[in-house]
Amino acid sequence: MTKRYVGIDLGGTNLKLGLVAADGSPIQRQTTPTQADRGPDHVIHRMAQAVRRLADAAGVRTSDVSAVGIGAPGPLDTRDGKVVFAPNLPGWRNIPVRDRLAQALDLPAVLENDANAAAYGEFRCGAGRGTNDMVMLTLGTGVGGGIILGGRLFRGKTDTGAELGHLVINRGGRRCGCGNRGCLEAYASATAVVARTREAIEAGEASALDPAADMTCKDVFDAAAAADPLAERIVDETADALAAGITSILHVLNPDMVVLTGGMMGAGDAFLSDIRRRVHETAFERAWAVCDIRWSTLGGDAGILGAALAAEAADRTGIPA
Amino acid sequence: MTKRYVGIDLGGTNLKLGLVAADGSPIQRQTTPTQADRGPDHVIHRMAQAVRRLADAAGVRTSDVSAVGIGAPGPLDTRDGKVVFAPNLPGWRNIPVRDRLAQALDLPAVLENDANAAAYGEFRCGAGRGTNDMVMLTLGTGVGGGIILGGRLFRGKTDTGAELGHLVINRGGRRCGCGNRGCLEAYASATAVVARTREAIEAGEASALDPAADMTCKDVFDAAAAADPLAERIVDETADALAAGITSILHVLNPDMVVLTGGMMGAGDAFLSDIRRRVHETAFERAWAVCDIRWSTLGGDAGILGAALAAEAADRTGIPA
Numbered sequence: 001m002t003k004r005y006v007g008i009d010l011g012g013t014n015l016k017l018g019l020v021a022a023d024g025s026p027i028q029r030q031t032t033p034t035q036a037d038r039g040p041d042h043v044i045h046r047m048a049q050a051v052r053r054l055a056d057a058a059g060v061r062t063s064d065v066s067a068v069g070i071g072a073p074g075p076l077d078t079r080d081g082k083v084v085f086a087p088n089l090p091g092w093r094n095i096p097v098r099d100r101l102a103q104a105l106d107l108p109a110v111l112e113n114d115a116n117a118a119a120y121g122e123f124r125c126g127a128g129r130g131t132n133d134m135v136m137l138t139l140g141t142g143v144g145g146g147i148i149l150g151g152r153l154f155r156g157k158t159d160t161g162a163e164l165g166h167l168v169i170n171r172g173g174r175r176c177g178c179g180n181r182g183c184l185e186a187y188a189s190a191t192a193v194v195a196r197t198r199e200a201i202e203a204g205e206a207s208a209l210d211p212a213a214d215m216t217c218k219d220v221f222d223a224a225a226a227a228d229p230l231a232e233r234i235v236d237e238t239a240d241a242l243a244a245g246i247t248s249i250l251h252v253l254n255p256d257m258v259v260l261t262g263g264m265m266g267a268g269d270a271f272l273s274d275i276r277r278r279v280h281e282t283a284f285e286r287a288w289a290v291c292d293i294r295w296s297t298l299g300g301d302a303g304i305l306g307a308a309l310a311a312e313a314a315d316r317t318g319i320p321a
Numbered sequence: 322m323t324k325r326y327v328g329i330d331l332g333g334t335n336l337k338l339g340l341v342a343a344d345g346s347p348i349q350r351q352t353t354p355t356q357a358d359r360g361p362d363h364v365i366h367r368m369a370q371a372v373r374r375l376a377d378a379a380g381v382r383t384s385d386v387s388a389v390g391i392g393a394p395g396p397l398d399t400r401d402g403k404v405v406f407a408p409n410l411p412g413w414r415n416i417p418v419r420d421r422l423a424q425a426l427d428l429p430a431v432l433e434n435d436a437n438a439a440a441y442g443e444f445r446c447g448a449g450r451g452t453n454d455m456v457m458l459t460l461g462t463g464v465g466g467g468i469i470l471g472g473r474l475f476r477g478k479t480d481t482g483a484e485l486g487h488l489v490i491n492r493g494g495r496r497c498g499c500g501n502r503g504c505l506e507a508y509a510s511a512t513a514v515v516a517r518t519r520e521a522i523e524a525g526e527a528s529a530l531d532p533a534a535d536m537t538c539k540d541v542f543d544a545a546a547a548a549d550p551l552a553e554r555i556v557d558e559t560a561d562a563l564a565a566g567i568t569s570i571l572h573v574l575n576p577d578m579v580v581l582t583g584g585m586m587g588a589g590d591a592f593l594s595d596i597r598r599r600v601h602e603t604a605f606e607r608a609w610a611v612c613d614i615r616w617s618t619l620g621g622d623a624g625i626l627g628a629a630l631a632a633e634a635a636d637r638t639g640i641p642a
Binding site: 075084132133145147149154155156157158159160161162163164166167168169170171172178180182240241244245247248249250251252253254255256281282283284286287289290291 | 396405453454466468470475476477478479480481482483484485487488489490491492493499501503561562565566568569570571572573574575576577602603604605607608610611612
């Protein structure tokens with residue numbers, strides 16, 4: 001019988017679930033509100049319920065699912081399967097979500113950092129398919145990172161490896177949400193692009209963009225495409241910050257591929273080409289020559305697929321993905 | 322019979338050799354001029370000759386040496402055992418030094434980047450003993466890097482991993498020897514400390530240091546200890562640059578230990594404490610809490626020992642160190 005796995009993306013707003021085959025092909029999907037305000041017990045109960053409903057909708061018995069993978073926001077302790085703390089999940093402090101869900105469903109479960117799960121999904125069946133060493137940057141509210149080395153997820157000693165949004169690229173520069181200054185995230189998250197634009201307008205720089213209106217990262221990129229000088233400067237600086245971060249990544253990890261994903265994918269191929277050009281100028285030729293830089297192909301599905309495939313890898317090999 | 326290994330540090334000026342036991346205990350050492358100006362054939366001949374003399378001096382037959390490790394300046398192709406190019410070794414372009422030395426001596430040989438060899442030495446029998454994931458920064462003429470992950474040397478896809486001197490910490494900042502701007506090396510090499518001091522004096526900043534005299538990194542640290550304001554500022558900025566680089570390293574690799582070595586070790590423990598304090602302020606607590614930051618204990622011997630122990634590991638396990 002074909003094996004089947006469930007991937008869960010545990011977000012502050014929604015639980016997204018996918019039932020997938022062992023090769024990552026999607027069979028069934030569902031999204032349901034997390035109801036995070038009702039605390040961890042309730043959320044874990046909802047997760048188990050959602051897995052049962054998902055299997056049901058696909059005409060599969062829950063007991064025929066081979067394993068479940070959970071992608072959760074960090075910090076985590078993946079070895080113990082615990083969420084150490086999660087700013088968007090009230091009450092989640094040292095919650096052994098892996099074992100509690102496994103018990104509720106009577107199925108094996110694994111827990112991965114959500115950015116790592118997304119990177120693993122992209123590695124197994126997205127842009128990174130066929131690579132061996134792959135890095136992913138998720139450019140959204142923050143800048144998340146995931147690292148695959150030798151075909152396996154790299155987590156670091158205490159699951160704090162691959163925090164690539166907190167590479168220091170501008171020592172003493174912009175304040176980051178983490179408290180430090182000059183992190184990649186302070187320049188290159190979709191949120192930071194909007195914040196930097198607003199600040200510049202408020203400081204008196206001329207722009208067609210209205211700082212009082214809702215503004216998205218895409219608005220800034222669109223304004224740059226329409227030759228708005230401020231937006232052009234912001235986009236230029238964003239590409240430069242990303243190139244600096246990617247150059248640093250190439251000089252530490254020398255990978256096959258860097259995949260970019262998240263809200264900033266809307267910036268399009270010209271932006272990607274610009275980043276590539278800059279990395280080519282600044283990185284060692286021997287690192288540049290073997291490293292493709294691409295947009296993700298799975299987009300928002302990477303996290304669910306990656307969580308499911310991390311469960312598949314652990315089920316198949318007996319060791320974590 | 323106890324196995325014995327030879328480590329060779331192939332420098333532009335000297336060949337340094339060590340005969341060591343399988344646990345890294347030194348048995349015999351030698352240093353002889355490289356005579357690099359006479360080209361690769363001559364140097365490889367001298368390397369073979371030096372290994373024979375070293376064994377002889379220790380009362381060991383060359384054929385009783387189990388394997389030889391070569392630490393060489395890069396870029397290298399360690400898989401093929403070639404020096405791709407070496408600025409300080411005239412005529413070295415794609416030279417298969419590993420196989421040629423192996424043939425000349427009729428012994429197995431391995432080739433490693435010199436900074437990686439030094440890191441491996443420190444990991445096996447220096448400050449990093451007992452760790453699993455260790456990073457070393459060599460603060461000398463440049464800033465070299467070495468990474469141990471899961472007890473093995475990490476090289477990257479084309480031996481360009483661990484080029485930690487070229488982490489971008491000050492985007493658009495000081496020009497680095499590599500051509501890029503803002504690399505860690507442009508601030509934190511011993512050479513950069515002196516260059517930054519000279520530039521500041523030439524720009525009119527007051528200091529007791531004489532820019533016309535020979536000046537070493539140690540002179541700058543000594544002047545800072547004697548409360549010379551310019552030297553204090555330079556030392557402060559150097560600690561800050563190193564802390565930014567180490568913070569980035571913690572956020573990519575989340576290792577057990579970061580070891581610092583090279584000419585800058587003369588800066589002493591107050592400098593190291595200052596770096597630690599800054600990293601504690603800027604790195605994620607979960608990464609900081611498990612990562613010791615230390616001076617190397619092997620100093621200049623790390624490269625020879627590491628090259629020998631890389632040969633030992635390959636001999637023992639059948640795969641590269």
